[in-house]
Amino acid sequence: MNRIKTYSICFVGIFICCGFAVIQHKEVLFDYPEYWPKPAYDFSKLSMTEEEFQLGRHLFYDPILSRDNTISCASCHLQATGFTHVDHDLSHGIDGNIGTRNSMTLMNLAWSTSFMWDGGVNHIEVQALAPITSEDEMDNSLEAIVEKLNASEKYKTLFYRVHNDSVVTGQKTLLALTQFVVMLNSYNSKYDKYIRNEAGGEFTAQEKNGLELFRTNCASCHKEPLFTSQDFKNIGLAVDTTLNDFGRMGITANKSDSLKFKVPTLRNIQFTSPYMHDGRFETLQEVLQHYTTGIQQSNTLAPELKNDILLTPNERVDLLVFLRTLSDTDFLFNKRFNYPNNY
Incomplete structure (x- = not known):
């Protein structure tokens, strides 16, 4: 190799x-x-220490970050489903509030330079502020969180283990969360074993054909090995007239960004439904149906989708079979990333 x-x-x-x-x-x-x-x-x-990783892990799973202590990061980012939610199409927050987008998966974030569906956050260290301050999600402020954490004997102990100082600050809090989420790396799927020529990575004829179909029709946006280009694309979805979400244009105010959303990774895609920025599709079959027969033409449509994608029924099945090889159960069930039992 x-x-x-x-x-x-x-x-x-x-x-x-x-x-x-x-x-x-x-x-x-x-x-x-x-x-x-x-x-x-x-x-x-980052300190790159076990103590800061565990501090970030506790913060990630603790509803103390929300205004009323009911919503944690993990409420919308469940490990077994690729650190996203699957029980509803749009994210939920305190007081039963409903957000405007489907939560994105959290994995392999060290390779990203922009975050959120519209790229409204350009640094991982401040990404947590978006859900924390959103009225539809945690509805809190960093100042209020720091006050609560400084009043907690548990967190004064955890922060002391990292910094030899029990005083909690906003910067220390955000860096601890970063230390945890930046370690959420998925790279041990059957696909990866196939690429590495390892035991357990032997592809069937159907999986090999699905890979070839993927590379022909999908890989220009979902680039191997991360299975995302980290770019923003208009994939021809009709506008949801309730949400009226025009994507990145809301950030840049540039009409050329209308209907463009971040290209998500396809890793663990088998477990991360519902799909698209608004969770409109429940199944991968629906997603393929969109790409083959449902694309809406517009001035900002991704060039890769200007021509029809033609797949036979058997080819659709082979493509779906390949996508399952991107599932990484070692990542999805890694006890190191799950709820901490003690401190």
């Missing part, structure tokens, strides 16, 4: 071990396959 070049991320060392690039700094490792690109995130602000 090809080895990646050795390089440094700030003061974090990188070496090759067992076919993976491993970043080692103090006590935790940030690892990813050697055939992946270099992460975009600058790790220098």
